[in-house]
Amino acid sequence: MTVNLLLLITACYTFFPLVWTVFAALKSAGAVQTGDVLSLRHFNVVANVRLLWTFQGGVYERWFLNSILYAGVGAGLGALICVAAGYAFDKYDFRGKDQLFGLVLLGVLVPAAATTLPLYLLASKVGLVNTYWAVLIPSLVNPFGVYLARVFSAGYVPNEVLEAARADGAGELRMFLRLSLPMLRSGYTTILLFHFSTIWNGFFLALVMLTDQRLFPVSLGIYELNSSLSSEGPALLPVVMLGSLISILPLLVIFISLQRFWKAGLTAGSVK
Amino acid sequence: MLSKSRGAVPRRGTRTGPVAGRNRRGTGAALVLMAPFFVLFALATLAPIGYAIYLSLFAQRASGLGFGGTRTVWVGLDNYVRVLTDGGYTSSYLHIAVYALVAVPLVLGLSVAVALLLDSAYAFGRRAAQLGLFVPHLVPGVIAALLWAYLYTPQVSPVVSALNRLSVHVNLLGHTFSYPTLVNVVLWESLGYNIVIYYASLQAIPREMTEAAVVDGSGEWRTAWHIKLPLIRSAVALTAIFSAIGAMQLFAEPLLLSDAGAVGITPTWTPNLYAYSAAFTRSNNYGVAAAAALLLAAFAAVLSFLVSRWAKPWQQT
């Protein structure tokens, strides 16, 4: 029983801020400000939703779509790039392979944030700051995905199959596309899932690169809006709360429906 | 375990015969498959580092009242000296060190504990519990920090008002709570993530091993401590490294808490915040910002290298 009691406490800790957010998102700014959140008074749902969807010409929707664009394209394409590279690391031998893989591991270990500022300086030099590209291109790079893909490739793509295809005279790239990639589908999905959540949750890159709020992803948009409350007043507090809540939903839906994959990914990355 | 594909095929160096031809073909394919990643990697990581090194060697200088404008001058390592002798920068490393010493053991320890609870024979609803505990990890870090910042604000927070009702008067935004409030945000975000990893590792332990221990008369605790824990060591080591990397790039959480009025957390509280501030909020001093960011990257690389040497997380056991 102690076991379940402790688990219950953990669950309360986990859910308390979320429950608070749900209430805060549905209440008037005044109620949130004065701490009257966890009660059944002052609900203001319709007005909050309308405010969220109309403020600054409906820019929240734009942020949301931008996030889908950054995370969708970044992860969709990025995961494919990772799978190709990881597969190549697994299945081929060539000079300098260990050094090259060492570079990938270094990419995993050096915090992305430390290279983001240099990235901004360079992007500023070439005039790419404040464009979609400034966020999209760096988002494609995911060294940990390459590592994962190598592990998946070793596990899912039997060498014998490749040997047999080779004996039949199949080209190497063709083999990758026709044979190996289908076998790596679940690995690809796993990498994509984590890549997607990393980009969706990302903030620093966008903060540094973007100044035009029409290009913001939702995390940056909410952040800027929240900091503007200090100068503009709490009237937009419901937008911050409701916007935060809605920004969580896509990942929630995706992760619940694809449980099998992310659990596999977490395990592949660390256990074995 | 990371298999070499064709054990029978002669390795590089043998340049004769059809097999070598195939090998060359293989090398070509490998290059094509890897090219997109490495081109992007070079563009997004290596080139910026190179350019930042270049920028870090220059500074803007003016004279008199400055109305005549600035010119760019070569200053050698002056920017590095300036950053390293700035108490604000050096103490930012102290902050993340203290933070990491508190946060990493705490987060990992609690995660292991909860994972062991989940794995114990008595736990109910394991699947739902795992999924539920994982949810905070799906909340963008900046938003998690934002929500907690509200929960620390006395006028708004139900936590503070509940404590007040119990006659406990604390100022969560005061000096004393700088580290606890920060660690709490990160704990909340990463607890479930780690739990899921550890739980999966625990599930991978063959049942016979734990059952044998129980038959031997070991209690739950002894089994957990002596049998289960050693078996998930590599999972713990890997998550420890990721947590430490996380500490080095700490940014959104202290930024949000600082904005919310936390007394002890300054706008240059972590190395990352310092570099950001040098480039954007404090001045547009790119030389100093580049030096600060590069030193952080170098520090992180060296530290990660040493730790991964020691803990060998990549080694598949």
Added chain:
Amino acid sequence: MNLSIERSTRRTTRGRAGVAASIALLAVSLVAACSGAADSGGSSSSAVDPAKTYNLTYWSWTKGSAEAVEAFNKAHPHIHVTFQQTPSGSKGGYAKVSDAFKAGNGPDVFNAEYVALPSFVAAGQVADLTSYLTPQATSGYLPQAMQMVTLGGRKWGVPSDIGAQVLYYRKDLFAQYGLTVPTTWQQFQDDAQKLTARKPGLYLANYTVDDPLVLEALASAAGANWFSTAGDSWTLNFTDQATTQVANFWQGLADKKLLAPVFSNTTGYTADVAAGHILSLVSVNWNASYNMTNYPSLAGKWGVSLLPSFDGQPTSGVLGGSTYAVSKSSKNTAAAAEFALWMTSNADAIKARTSGGSSAYYANRTALQVARDGFDTGYYGTDIYDTFDTAEHALKPWTFGPTMTATNQVLTTKLKGLSGGTTVADAIAAGAADAKQEMSTLGLNVRVQG
């Protein structure tokens, strides 16, 4: 939402480009185009050749800019202005302008707040407009605002609007607790003492000077001037008697626990104001429309009075406001100056600008009248612009330094010590040391006085 415009100046020190955000000003000034106003640009048009066509680019973040520019273009066949929307100064607007200048593709005209202008001047990025801003051309502008754009005896921008500190107080609660509206800081302290003694948990004000811009304005109102220029050198004076007096006064209130322990511009602060736990705000004119938007339930409960002073004489300090600056790299400085003058003085522009509800105070007389006529006095019950007038004319001169963003960041950090630890005087000393170091590192001549 129109609120964005009004108060941004207050956040300056946290903003991204660091230099404050007083969008307010801009917002307003932009539309200041069109018809009616005394076309003060006329006087400088001698340098503009009507036979030629000039192309200008103008960057700003304020609503209504596009319309104002359109109107300007219609009225000026020989000058064509292309408008580009940018993020506000605090959200990267200044960084963007500065980056563009470094890359050689900056705008001809852009907006800079008073606090940001000297940084652009000292970076050599804005043009000296002295020859265009003749006494005749600027006769319609508030002299105190003209002083704010003057540095080293030269004029570097056209003032758009300007904030002067006043005191907002809760009329209803003042009556309830028997407080008198303070005209001196001594009375302010007496009120604070009386209130907190009578009702613990209620405060006359919060830390207030934790916002460096407010601290600077209060020091200015007391007669301080931290930055000045003499010959080829900057002079720093952070330790004069006025500054010390201000620092000691607020430190004293904090030590006596007479200030609400909450930092300005935070959620906790607005919550305390809304709840009536804080009874007065040291603020500026555009806070008037901020109150209307954010505290609708407090309609009719606010009074506005002059800032208290140490000697009982009316005084005030500049808190926010912005200018139109012309790029040094602009090839059409004369046309750009004409544009800047027109945008800050034209009636139609101001009308469009203030239509969303603004309480901005324009430096130009014509523009001011338009804003004043358009202001809805219902919330306050009186024409608060009367008080603003007195405050504006009581403004003391002040100059911001060329590394103000850095200085203000240091001040912000150190002033958190108001909750215990470092004193206001310590914070100012740290700010002074930082200013000296930043300026010397940049290669500027700096002398420290006092």
